[in-house]
Amino acid sequence: MTPALGALLGALFPAGHAVREEDGIVRGAARTAAGDVAVLGSAGGAEVGVEAALALAGEVLRVVREHPGRPIVVLVDTRGQRMTRRDEVLGLNGYLGHLAACVELARRRGHRLVAVVSGDAVSGGVLPLGFMADAIHAVEGAHPWVMSLPAMARVTKLPLERLEELSRSSAVLAPGLDGFVRLGALEPAWEPPLSERLAAALSRPVGPDRRAELGLERGGRLLAAAVARRVSGEDADEP
Amino acid sequence: MERLAFELESAGPPAPRAPPVVVGVVASGNLEVLVEPAELDGRCRVEIATSAHGFGEIWDAVLRDFAARNAVAGLALSVNDAGATPAVVSLRLDQAVEEYLGQRP
Amino acid sequence: MTLPDGGHPPAQKSYREATARRRLAGILDPGSFTELLGPSERVTSPHLASLGLSVAFDDGVVVGEGRLGGSAVLAASQEGGFMGGAVGEVHGAKLVGLLRRAERERPAGVLLLLDSGGVRLQEANAGLVAVSEIMRALLSARAAGVPVVGLIGGGWGCFGGMGIVARCCDGLAMSEEGRLGISGPDVIEATKGVEELDAADRALVWRTYGGKHRYLLGEADLIVEDDLAAFRAAAAELLARPRPLDLDSLAREHERLARRLADFGGCGDAAEVWQLAAAPEPERLPLLDADAFRRTVAPARRGEP
Numbered sequence: 266m267t268p269a270l271g272a273l274l275g276a277l278f279p280a281g282h283a284v285r286e287e288d289g290i291v292r293g294a295a296r297t298a299a300g301d302v303a304v305l306g307s308a309g310g311a312e313v314g315v316e317a318a319l320a321l322a323g324e325v326l327r328v329v330r331e332h333p334g335r336p337i338v339v340l341v342d343t344r345g346q347r348m349t350r351r352d353e354v355l356g357l358n359g360y361l362g363h364l365a366a367c368v369e370l371a372r373r374r375g376h377r378l379v380a381v382v383s384g385d386a387v388s389g390g391v392l393p394l395g396f397m398a399d400a401i402h403a404v405e406g407a408h409p410w411v412m413s414l415p416a417m418a419r420v421t422k423l424p425l426e427r428l429e430e431l432s433r434s435s436a437v438l439a440p441g442l443d444g445f446v447r448l449g450a451l452e453p454a455w456e457p458p459l460s461e462r463l464a465a466a467l468s469r470p471v472g473p474d475r476r477a478e479l480g481l482e483r484g485g486r487l488l489a490a491a492v493a494r495r496v497s498g499e500d501a502d503e504p
Numbered sequence: 505m506e507r508l509a510f511e512l513e514s515a516g517p518p519a520p521r522a523p524p525v526v527v528g529v530v531a532s533g534n535l536e537v538l539v540e541p542a543e544l545d546g547r548c549r550v551e552i553a554t555s556a557h558g559f560g561e562i563w564d565a566v567l568r569d570f571a572a573r574n575a576v577a578g579l580a581l582s583v584n585d586a587g588a589t590p591a592v593v594s595l596r597l598d599q600a601v602e603e604y605l606g607q608r609p
Numbered sequence: 610m611t612l613p614d615g616g617h618p619p620a621q622k623s624y625r626e627a628t629a630r631r632r633l634a635g636i637l638d639p640g641s642f643t644e645l646l647g648p649s650e651r652v653t654s655p656h657l658a659s660l661g662l663s664v665a666f667d668d669g670v671v672v673g674e675g676r677l678g679g680s681a682v683l684a685a686s687q688e689g690g691f692m693g694g695a696v697g698e699v700h701g702a703k704l705v706g707l708l709r710r711a712e713r714e715r716p717a718g719v720l721l722l723l724d725s726g727g728v729r730l731q732e733a734n735a736g737l738v739a740v741s742e743i744m745r746a747l748l749s750a751r752a753a754g755v756p757v758v759g760l761i762g763g764g765w766g767c768f769g770g771m772g773i774v775a776r777c778c779d780g781l782a783m784s785e786e787g788r789l790g791i792s793g794p795d796v797i798e799a800t801k802g803v804e805e806l807d808a809a810d811r812a813l814v815w816r817t818y819g820g821k822h823r824y825l826l827g828e829a830d831l832i833v834e835d836d837l838a839a840f841r842a843a844a845a846e847l848l849a850r851p852r853p854l855d856l857d858s859l860a861r862e863h864e865r866l867a868r869r870l871a872d873f874g875g876c877g878d879a880a881e882v883w884q885l886a887a888a889p890e891p892e893r894l895p896l897l898d899a900d901a902f903r904r905t906v907a908p909a910r911r912g913e914p
Contacts, residue, residue, distance in 0.1 A: 315870055323867075355876075359866065363862055369745075370855070373854070388769070389770070389773065389791050396744075409734075411733035411737050437698070437735040437736075438732075474746070477702065486698055488698055493702040493706035496645050524648065530691045553664070584666065586663045
């Protein structure tokens with residue numbers, strides 16, 4: 266286990282934990298002021314390949330079977346899906362889809378899902394687990410991203426200076442926590458003591474996915490909430 | 505992005521009111537045309553957003569030709585263009601109007 | 610460059626060659642489709658506009674209500690021609706809204722005509738969050754008992770986060786020409802080098818991501834010809850066999866995926882998978898049409914029992 270993961274676990278679970286890390290995959294249980302929790306996720310920026318996705322899905326299913334209703338704390342530090350020909354040959358997207366379905370099953374069976382992003386949070390690494398949580402929190406060092414601006418400049422053939430300038434006003438381009446907070450996707454980084462923040466998060470009532478509404482309130486996504494509401498027909502229900 | 509707008513005279517009776525129609529795709533060298541009914545006093549309005557700058561005169565010629573060939577009075581056309589050639593533009597405009605007028609009432 | 614005289618275009622048969630709108634018209638009962646938030650509403654991408662790029666009136670996805678074999682369904686169709694069918698804020702929110710509508714209205718199912726490279730990089734962060742919201746809304750609709758079916762046969766395949774979305778569905782139908790994965794060939798070549806995956810090697814790309822391999826693995830439930838009527842029949846068949854989102858069903862899927870990894874984990878190429886799966890005459894498989902392929906690989910296929 267890296268010192269960084271050890272320190273994070275110590276700060277989140279001062280009352281004790283039995284969390285192991287193997288090949289970047291985190292599994293175990295811990296004690297919090299809000300009760301016992303299962304802990305799983307990724308560490309050290311681990312890329313999620315077929316083995317990791319299957320192991321994480323298996324852990325979710327085990328928690329659902331052996332500890333009905335126990336809250337699940339998802340730790341996120343991943344640079345994304347593993348990009349190899351072998352992973353694609355084996356159908357990595359299918360393994361990740363299965364993981365997401367297992368997480369949804371846990372939610373349906375009453376497991377509260379709280380994610381804590383402590384490092385990278387990228388694409389296929391974060392979609393099927395961390396971003397499936399009811400609440401997605403961050404600690405210092407959290408760095409969600411899709412693509413660096415220089416890489417984006419190459420792909421989109423737009424001048425880097427233009428992208429950098431736009432990033433100052435738009436939340437959709439620049440990597441990093443600030444933009445994702447404005448989009449409603451994450452909460453601002455917790456101030457210590459982390460254990461108290463976690464206990465509070467575990468005690469908060471859960472509801473439907475409100476990220477688009479938060480994105481509107483925070484000014485990062487002005488259209489998503491209204492578009493989804495208009496297509497869903499929810500608007501027609503209102504008196 | 506360049507924005508152009510044209511008001512065209514078109515012979516014949518005003519087109520009947522019908523549900524809007526969209527034809528074509530905003531892909532490189534292609535365009536989409538949205539056709540909607542509008543109160544335009546016997547004329548046709550065309551609004552264009554194009555990624556290819558400086559082709560206003562060619563648009564003007566293509567659209568005059570289009571309005572002379574079709575009875576498009578009372579129609580508003582909106583175009584998103586991604587650098588289509590005049591031939592492709594003419595084809596899509598004709599397709600759009602044909603599809604609009606060909607709808608079952 | 611002129612139209613045939615007053616005639617109509619020849620009846621469209623190819624799914625791959627059809628636009629997103631034509632695909633919907635060919636899959637659903639004739640004349641049954643009603644679009645929601647259609648092009649007249651002009652809800653376009655503000656992010657593309659601020660970059661000076663072309664927008665589309667539907668932001669590259671058509672969503673609405675229709676019928677399939679008389680049953681009420683909701684349907685979405687991504688237009689690969691516009692930005693590679695990639696998901697931005699508006700595009701994604703339309704899909705989320707459709708899936709929420711399904712949860713409220715409980716139609717016979719939702720059809721997703723997927724044709725997408727994944728997240729739209731010009732609005733990267735919003736695209737990633739939107740894909741996440743699509744996944745939650747899709748799984749929520751399924752948990753509420755509404756089956757969601759994916760169809761993949763467009764020119765852009767189904768990649769990135771949308772590759773995960775595809776495998777969150779109850780069932781998937783693909784044509785041989787359809788492609789499915791998460792990291793596409795260009796992405797892998799650009800990130801890991803041409804020795805990892807040569808994106809210009811067409812045969813390699815098709816056997817890695819194409820419909821035949823996905824069907825043999827059990828990633829796709831049905832393989833069909835590149836034909837609108839064939840996709841229509843496949844959609845109806847898949848709607849009739851939903852995959853419950855419960856512990857038993859997911860435990861079975863888990864076993865299946867674990868077995869795949871145990872059996873084929875040592876394979877770096879799809880051809881080795883076909884060999885190991887004891888598919889008869891693996892070198893001939895790329896040449897067979899969908900029917901002959903289905904019959905030939907039936908004993909070797911690793912789908913649901």
